[in-house]
Amino acid sequence: MSTAAVHPSAIVEPGARLGDGVRVGAFSYIGNDVEIGDGTDIGPHCSIHGPARIGRDNRILGHAAIGGEPQDKKYGGERVELVIGDRNTIREFVTVNRGTAGGGGCTRIGDDNWLLAYTHVAHDCVVGNHCVFSNNATLAGHVEVGDHVILSGFAGIHQFCRIGAHAFIGMGAFVNGDVPPFVMVAQEGYGRPRGINSEGLKRRGFDADRIAAIKRAYRALYVAGGSLDEARARLVELAGDSDDVRALLEFIDAGERPLLR
Structure with a gap:
């Protein structure tokens, strides 16, 4: 039997599966077909919709909205999912959407990432490991982000773009093309390359x-x-x-x- 601790005001649908040591805060909602791994902490006023698979030892703080329907007019209610790995920190008011049938059906986030307040990960995105998304950073649909990428505050990534491993996107930069690994991008209208991320390396x-x-x-x-x-x-x-x-x-x-x- 699971040793999850669920606040009396929270709602956990019968089809949800909570691992050992999971904690669910006040007024949070865990939907059907949601699986949450051992030791994950869900703060107050969060909503997690399925199908979603969330790994172990994650921290999801207040008012995060995880696993919502894709913001895509073509979405017709088909089964699509979200997969999140282990040891991620997902801060206040973060939004992460499930995939679409046309984009592979799955949004994926790896391990050991930090998604700070108000960041958004859209449908069919693939995010690697050890990334940091600062406040209000936004991924449009179908974006791929490699390992150890940093998105500074208010950075925006155009749909279908790829951000290579160890890249650094500066504050307020809007990216509308692929960014190779190791490259720094700075704001200048749309973001432009400005050297390599040598300090991060x-x-x-x-x-x-x-x-x-x-x-x-x-x-x-x-x-x-x-x-x-x-x-x-x-x-x-x-x-x-x-x-x-x-x-x-x-x-x-x-x-x-x-x-x-």
Whole structure:
């Protein structure tokens, strides 16, 4: 039998499944077909709608709205879901929507992420691990975010864009193209690349040689002034000596939207 602790004012539908040590705060609602892993803490006035699978040891604070229907006019009530991993912190008034049938049917958030107050993750997004979304950061539908990405406050990501691992999106930047791994983007109308996230890379244990290789790749892509094809040819050369440059090149080659340049 589950050892979940549910406040008397909370509503947990019969079809919900709560793991051991789950706590549900006052006036929260847990819907049918919601599964919440061991040790997860749900604050007051939260709503979690299914189908949704939420892992263990997450913290979901007051007034978060998790697993709501996708904000898509094409949605017709079909079964779509949300999957959230372990040890995430989801702060006040965060909204996360389920997927759509046309987008794969699932919104996914990995492990060890921080979603600060008023952030929004739309339908069919895929978010990696160890990301930080600052207050009011917003993902439109079908966005893919790699590991260790930081979105500063009020950043907005256009639908179908990809944000590569270790990228940093500055405050208020609006991103309407793919951002390669390791790149910093700053506000200037729509966001524009402004170097690499070297400080973040240092904090994650990247040594000087790795960072220098990434800087050379950035210069080839954004500073040299040639075409994208010319930049790509130079990246192919640099990738022979660097796994990080190889990952950046693979990111570029896999894209369907234009690269942010």
